[in-house]
Amino acid sequence: MSLSPLNQRRLANFRANGRGWWSLWIFLLLFIVTLGAEFLANDRPILVSYKGELMVPALVDYPESKFGGFFASTNFRDTFIAGEIEANGWMIWPPVRFSYGTVDPYIAFSGANPPSWMLSRETICQRYPLGVDDPDCVPGNYHYLGTDDRGRDVLARLIYGFRISILFGLVLTAASSVIGVAAGAVQGYFGGWVDLIAQRLIEIWTSVPSLYLLLIISSVIAPSFWVLLGILLLFSWVTLVGIVRAEFLRARNFEYVSAARALGVSNLTIMWRHLLPNAMVATLTFMPFILSGSVATLTSLDFLGFGLPPGSPSLGELLAQGKNNLQAPWLGLTGFFTIAIIMTLLVFIGEAVRDAFDPRKTFR
Secondary structure (H helix, E strand, C coil), X not given: CCCCHHHHHHHHHHHHCHHHHHHHHHHHHHHXXXXXXXXXXXXXXXXXXECCEEECCCCCCCCHHHHCXXXXXXXXXXXXXXXXXXXXXXXXXXXXCCCCCCECCCCCCCCCCCCHHHCCHHHHHCCCCCHHHCCCCCHHHCCCCCECCCCEEHHHHHHHHHHXXXXXXXXXXXXXXXXXXXXXXXXXXXXXXXXXXXXXXXXXXXXXXXXXXXXXXXXXXXXXXXXXXXXXXXXXXXXXXXXXXXXXXXXXXXXXXXXXXXXXXXHHHHHHHHHHHHHHHHHHHHHHHHHHHHHHHHHHHHHHCCCCCCCCCCHHHHHHHHHHCCCCHHHHHHHXXXXXXXXXXXXXXXXXXXXXXXXCCCCC
């Protein structure tokens, strides 16, 4: 499928912005990799072959009875289970042998621990019952970014927290864009009393303190991914209303729109086919910035303790742990640099999209 000359020029302008072009690829790489977080950081093997049967514990919870145990769920880190599998097959572990909620039993009561690369192997293995000779003290069990104050692996929580933050931002951006574009299109196309009344209602709605409302709702309903998404969606959809409304107000009296009305084309068709493409230029330009704002909002709520449920992997919760554990600087630095990288990549992508849709810019 070939692109139109206009879209070819936009793509060329986007690629000419080197920062935005490479930021897009880096962001996509990080996002796609973290989508398979269960295969990167997990306390279960990726693949297990036991007595000729192939299993995927990373995705399926197998009972311990399949391996000669008694419990409903299998702990693959248990010495008996690991020895049984190794004697009758093999298993492949992910690079990080901890999930976001896995508590390391050897350091659970010693608070936040520094990254393993800062310690010698002898120092790390002192926590294990058999010391350096303990089979559990292997590089796969090391904590490459340290642990938090509850003995959970920071790298594992970072991977899962990155995925949740980006998915939350994408869903919130898409939903708020759909509602905002629809509201702005109706206001701008019909104008008159429809526009006047809608604008007054939006002004009243935006004057409601969203943070106070969030605190009230959080005290009544247990916060979760979808509850937070719904609450923030109540206020985030107004971001694009003014932009889309202005585009429809400007273009609704153009000659081709008047000609379409004279030919009997319905209002919905005119809005969808003739006016919406013009409004989508400004909408697409703002979407990367809306995405970065959504990620920052979730991080802020988690940092304040009003975000995702306790125990959920969260960048904001990682920053809060860094604030509460100043003696463990790896916690705060990890959260800070992760947020800084995400925001920088999204801002650079937004600048490149803005250049791509700017008709005054032509790069060679």
